[in-house]
Amino acid sequence: MINFDKSGGIVPAIAQDAETGEVLMLAWMNREAWEETLRTGRAVYYSRSRGRLWRKGEESGHVQHVVEVRVDCDADTVLLKVRQVGGAACHEGYKSCFFRRVEGDQLQLAAERVVDPATIYRKS
């Protein structure tokens, strides 16, 4: 269903809040991440920096329950509609990773923190 060959085995995956439509984050998937996401109903990505699967929430407990999966016309981008446990998709404690807006030649904060990031990774 997905063309993983086109971009070297990984494709972009957008996570969108299933209720509000807010775009939460963009991450990447290889075939393994894609298949595990479909099988488990939880968002699994591929971390390019760590070079391994990244089960979203594996450290923080803030998993993403997948409500719907969409595929684009070229079959090389995934759109997940999710329910984000804990309210913050972003490791910086914001609901969305897109919490900054371009204004002129500046980036301005466009959202409020919903979670103190220092508390997110304390659970072990």
Next chain:
Amino acid sequence: MINFDKSGGIVPAIAQDAETGEVLMLAWMNREAWEETLRTGRAVYYSRSRGRLWRKGEESGHVQHVVEVRVDCDADTVLLKVRQVGGAACHEGYKSCFFRRVEGDQLQLAAERVVDPATIYRKS
């Protein structure tokens, strides 16, 4: 404002309907596309297949007016909130490129065509 070095000079850019929040498409930007988008207020992408700037709507007239620009926490993904002229962001005539939903091991149509694709590229 954007880290273009991390992924070889191009970053993903998500276009989202500024009013409804629907995710319309994902494309790519290099620095030139990014700067022209900010300067002109119209979405300009970088076509990986054609290896050149792609001024969205340059053939069809279906340009995207940029209402807001967001940048993610890692400064390597762009989110554009846009007004899509003509109603269809997708070259296949759908409002969104994500017009197919995964159901089991099938892709199911999840939207209706709003434009006959044969008419989109007839204007010259």
